[in-house]
Amino acid sequence: MTTLKNTLHDSNNGLDYTLVNDHYLPNLTTAAPAEHPTGRWGRLHKMYLKEQHPIRYNQLLLSGELGGYLAKLDKQAEEQLALTVRQMQEAEGVTEALKAGDQLEWVRRMNSIRNRAEEIIKTELIFV
Numbered sequence: 001m002t003t004l005k006n007t008l009h010d011s012n013n014g015l016d017y018t019l020v021n022d023h024y025l026p027n028l029t030t031a032a033p034a035e036h037p038t039g040r041w042g043r044l045h046k047m048y049l050k051e052q053h054p055i056r057y058n059q060l061l062l063s064g065e066l067g068g069y070l071a072k073l074d075k076q077a078e079e080q081l082a083l084t085v086r087q088m089q090e091a092e093g094v095t096e097a098l099k100a101g102d103q104l105e106w107v108r109r110m111n112s113i114r115n116r117a118e119e120i121i122k123t124e125l126i127f128v
Contacts, residue, residue, distance in 0.1 A: 036067035042074035045126045077125050084117040 008017040008024055017024035038046070046066075049057035060066040089095075094113065099106040 036071035037074075038067065038070045039074040039078065041077035041121065041126055042070035044122070045073055046070055048127050073125065077121050080125065081117055081121050084120055085113055088113045088117060 004019050004022075006019050008019075009015075010017065016027045018027055046057075049060070057066075060069055089110075092109065092113065094106065094109045098109075
């Protein structure tokens, strides 16, 4: 009777195998997920992908690219939001002088600008 080796290497597929009882099982490991902070926009897009584009979501998840993709999208959305708010402020004349003169009007107009800018971001970046 021959004794089986504890480990084997298959040069065809490049995998190592370990003897467990009477069977060789592949030594499979998952890569440690890289830490990518995902903010509000990334979480919204992730939810959208899960519900509306499950195949794309699974491809990103299984390839290990989901975290980086969402972090990049989140950063892009934040930058676009800041730029859009700034441009709308200038176009509508919402200035520091208005803030000093009539705070409630300034807050009302800034809230309106922020809400409209967020809708633009959702339409152009998140829900596509």
